[in-house]
Amino acid sequence: MIILCFSSKFKNAGLIIIVSAIIIGIYFPSRHARHYSCVKNENVLDSLYYEQKMAHHNLKNCNYEDVVFMPGNDISIEDVSDEKIYLKPLPGGEYLPTQCSPLLKSAIIVPYRDRPKQLKTFLNYMHHFLQKQKLHYRIFIVDQKNENLFNRAKLLNIGAKLAMKYGFPCLVLHDIDLIPLNYANIYACSNTPRHMSSSLDTFRYNLPYLTIFGGAVAILSEQFKTINGMSNLFEGWGGEDDDLYKRLIEHGLIPCRFCPSISKYTMLLHKKNRKTSESRFNLLKKSTQRSKFDGLNTLNDNFTIEVESLFTHIIVS
Amino acid sequence: MSDNDAEPLCCCEYYDKDKNQSHILACCCFCEDLDEGFESLITCNGFPRYRCLRFMATFQDRLRIPWRGGAKLVAVDSILPLIILPIIFIIAAQSLWWTIFSFSTITVFLLYIFQVLIRITPRTKFFFVWTITSIVLLYIIFEFVVIPLLEILLEENIALSILIASFLFCLYTLKMRASRFHKSTDDSEMFSLPGTRFHNCSICQTTVPDKDHHCVWYDCCISRQNQCLFMMSLLFAAAALLYSSNLTLTSVCHPFKLYETILLPDDCSEVYQEFELGISFVSAIYSIILAVIILIILMQQVLLVSIGLTKKEWNKLPFSSKCFLGLTNRKYHSKGFFRNWSRILCWTEPKYVSINHT
Numbered sequence: 001m002i003i004l005c006f007s008s009k010f011k012n013a014g015l016i017i018i019v020s021a022i023i024i025g026i027y028f029p030s031r032h033a034r035h036y037s038c039v040k041n042e043n044v045l046d047s048l049y050y051e052q053k054m055a056h057h058n059l060k061n062c063n064y065e066d067v068v069f070m071p072g073n074d075i076s077i078e079d080v081s082d083e084k085i086y087l088k089p090l091p092g093g094e095y096l097p098t099q100c101s102p103l104l105k106s107a108i109i110v111p112y113r114d115r116p117k118q119l120k121t122f123l124n125y126m127h128h129f130l131q132k133q134k135l136h137y138r139i140f141i142v143d144q145k146n147e148n149l150f151n152r153a154k155l156l157n158i159g160a161k162l163a164m165k166y167g168f169p170c171l172v173l174h175d176i177d178l179i180p181l182n183y184a185n186i187y188a189c190s191n192t193p194r195h196m197s198s199s200l201d202t203f204r205y206n207l208p209y210l211t212i213f214g215g216a217v218a219i220l221s222e223q224f225k226t227i228n229g230m231s232n233l234f235e236g237w238g239g240e241d242d243d244l245y246k247r248l249i250e251h252g253l254i255p256c257r258f259c260p261s262i263s264k265y266t267m268l269l270h271k272k273n274r275k276t277s278e279s280r281f282n283l284l285k286k287s288t289q290r291s292k293f294d295g296l297n298t299l300n301d302n303f304t305i306e307v308e309s310l311f312t313h314i315i316v317s
Numbered sequence: 318m319s320d321n322d323a324e325p326l327c328c329c330e331y332y333d334k335d336k337n338q339s340h341i342l343a344c345c346c347f348c349e350d351l352d353e354g355f356e357s358l359i360t361c362n363g364f365p366r367y368r369c370l371r372f373m374a375t376f377q378d379r380l381r382i383p384w385r386g387g388a389k390l391v392a393v394d395s396i397l398p399l400i401i402l403p404i405i406f407i408i409a410a411q412s413l414w415w416t417i418f419s420f421s422t423i424t425v426f427l428l429y430i431f432q433v434l435i436r437i438t439p440r441t442k443f444f445f446v447w448t449i450t451s452i453v454l455l456y457i458i459f460e461f462v463v464i465p466l467l468e469i470l471l472e473e474n475i476a477l478s479i480l481i482a483s484f485l486f487c488l489y490t491l492k493m494r495a496s497r498f499h500k501s502t503d504d505s506e507m508f509s510l511p512g513t514r515f516h517n518c519s520i521c522q523t524t525v526p527d528k529d530h531h532c533v534w535y536d537c538c539i540s541r542q543n544q545c546l547f548m549m550s551l552l553f554a555a556a557a558l559l560y561s562s563n564l565t566l567t568s569v570c571h572p573f574k575l576y577e578t579i580l581l582p583d584d585c586s587e588v589y590q591e592f593e594l595g596i597s598f599v600s601a602i603y604s605i606i607l608a609v610i611i612l613i614i615l616m617q618q619v620l621l622v623s624i625g626l627t628k629k630e631w632n633k634l635p636f637s638s639k640c641f642l643g644l645t646n647r648k649y650h651s652k653g654f655f656r657n658w659s660r661i662l663c664w665t666e667p668k669y670v671s672i673n674h675t
Contacts, residue, residue, distance in 0.1 A: 027478075031464055032471040077573065204567050204580055208467035269571065269584060 033206035036198065038259040039190070044068050047190040047256065049220060050103045051169055062100035062134045064186065068262075073183045077201070077266050080179050081121055084128035093123075093139035093311035095131060102136040104188035106170040106218070107163030111155035113144045118176050118268050123310045125179055133186055138168065139311040142303075146317055153230035153240035157299050158316055160229060164221045171224055172196075174216045181264040192256050193219040193248055199260040202267045213248070213255060214241030216265065227251050228295030231283065239280030246287040326387035334378045341388050344379045348372060394434060395442035398450045401426075406454065406603075410595035416602065431533070439520045445536035451607070456481065458600040459561055462593050468568040477564065480557035487550035488535065494546065495537040499523040516629075529621075530628035544622070544661050551615040558608035562601040569594045569601075622661055625651025 142155040170189035197215035234240035354368040381388035516528040527541035570582035
């Protein structure tokens with residue numbers, strides 16, 4: 001009798017264990033989009049990296065408080081493709097604020113292949129957006145002109161190398177189809193690398209996983225040099241951003257994010273061309289072993305530079 | 318059968334229609350009627366009709382699932398939804414035209430099979446199994462296709478699960494109350510209670526006090542004793558379906574912000590490019606269609622309770638008075654708006670006076 005009773009209890013316990021295992025499996029946090037810790041809006045300006053000012057300017061330094069704290073900073077998605085008003089930048093898409101002397105200097109590096117319509121929208125929007133933020137910036141479009149699979153990371157490495165040569169202390173690695181929707185999302189580097197596109201509309205304005213580090217990121221040139229840039233081996237869609245994240249962690253650089261209210265982005269509609277790379281999981285496994293021998297230092301120089309009116313065109317063949 | 322009960326059955330054994338002990342694995346082993354039938358077919362004598370009928374009977378008898386205490390018989394009509402629904406979903410996930418085609422086909426099919434099954438086997442479980450299959454299928458697609466897209470927050474998933482659990486709880490309690498208060502017709506007892514009308518339901522063969530209608534999808538009668546639960550279950554079902562379809566559509570399509578945290582989809586042109594997105598989209602469309610139907614039924618129920626009519630009485634009304642929402646008709650059993658509602662919402666258990674009918 002006791003054994004019977006015990007066995008039925010045991011059976012119940014087994015059932016309870018199975019049910020709770022299923023429930024934990026279904027509601028496991030990593031199966032869902034995540035909440036994340038972020039830099040508070042009032043601390044945004046303190047978190048930024050400012051350039052040591054050269055004294056030969058007579059202008060007073062730019063004030064960025066009104067950029068971040070201006071009311072009505074949100075931009076609605078309908079306005080994205082409108083014709084924007086902006087000052088004509090210098091050849092190569094470089095711009096220096098005229099009314100004040102900028103403390104923030106960024107290179108916007110955009111990997112690109114054959115999307116002229118999106119490029120037009122992007123340039124039109126970004127010049128307006130960045131000028132409103134009173135930044136010293138230059139837009140680099142890194143164009144892959146060969147038949148190989150799209151190698152986003154390699155293009156970013158090439159763009160970064162050139163931008164560093166031109167003396168930019170801050171690199172913004174940016175996808176062509178992303179459009180920021182808040183003027184307070186300032187396009188300059190924080191003291192730690194920053195994941196900028198954390199509230200993207202195609203992800204329901206949620207963050208898919210905590211270690212995501214793709215889309216639009218800002219990283220100091222020094223830091224990018226320390227981690228030896230990105231891997232050159234990721235061909236096709238996916239993996240290279242996770243590899244970058246691993247490199248950062250390896251060097252003790254913990255990325256930060258701005259809060260969802262100011263890190264909103266929209267993705268320009270396009271037909272998905274996600275030829276995923278088969279080797280990306282194997283590459284990711286050996287990520288840390290490779291970082292010294294695969295990156296900025298193993299880049300070949302088969303590219304040409306064309307100076308256009310709105311951007312610097314780097315053609316990689 | 319009781320004289321055979323000497324030894325307990327294993328879960329795969331059963332007593333067949335001729336009361337012989339048999340095993341599931343022997344299902345394809347020997348069928349006299351099929352053998353004989355084919356023999357006469359090959360010898361150009363045609364397949365005799367009685368052989369055909371007996372073959373069907375054997376087939377029906379051998380269709381069993383393993384169960385504790387002996388394999389259980391399953392009716393063909395009740396496993397049909399388990400096959401049809403997933404196939405329909407897979408076909409519909411191919412392209413927009415396949416979606417339209419398969420959903421309109423399924424509508425026509427259901428209308429047809431309703432007529433047939435109610436006539437042949439009124440106690441069929443087909444519709445109830447359809448309901449359960451739909452719930453399980455939609456839940457599986459949501460948890461294992463939509464959630465892994467990593468776009469839905471944990472609390473959104475939990476909120477949806479609470480809605481589904483509330484619906485299932487209502488459904489379970491509703492069926493429990495139905496089996497408690499709706500007595501089998503072959504009981505020799507008769508009941509009476511002043512102010513209560515008793516109906517014999519021809520489908521579930523029970524005596525139902527204050528019957529509203531028989532719901533094939535829940536496979537039980539809805540009466541005053543469980544009408545409140547019925548409406549609550551409809552409400553939860555509609556809420557769960559609409560919420561899950563919103564979560565799914567905003568994940569697989571391009572969403573826009575309507576207000577604060579409320580998102581709506583605005584461009585679904587790319588959903589058929591990948592099977593996972595396609596089947597999620599199809600499940601969302603199916604959910605929306607179901608939710609609309611459920612909301613219509615719920616509104617009708619609210620109206621009928623308010624004016625004190627039962628579904629059966631409503632169906633008998635002429636079209637002209639339906640247009641006036643039945644307000645023009647005399648309602649013999651209506652006791653005014655508030656009394657009508659209070660007797661539905663009342664949870665007290667009715668005490669029927671039993672009359673021995675001999």
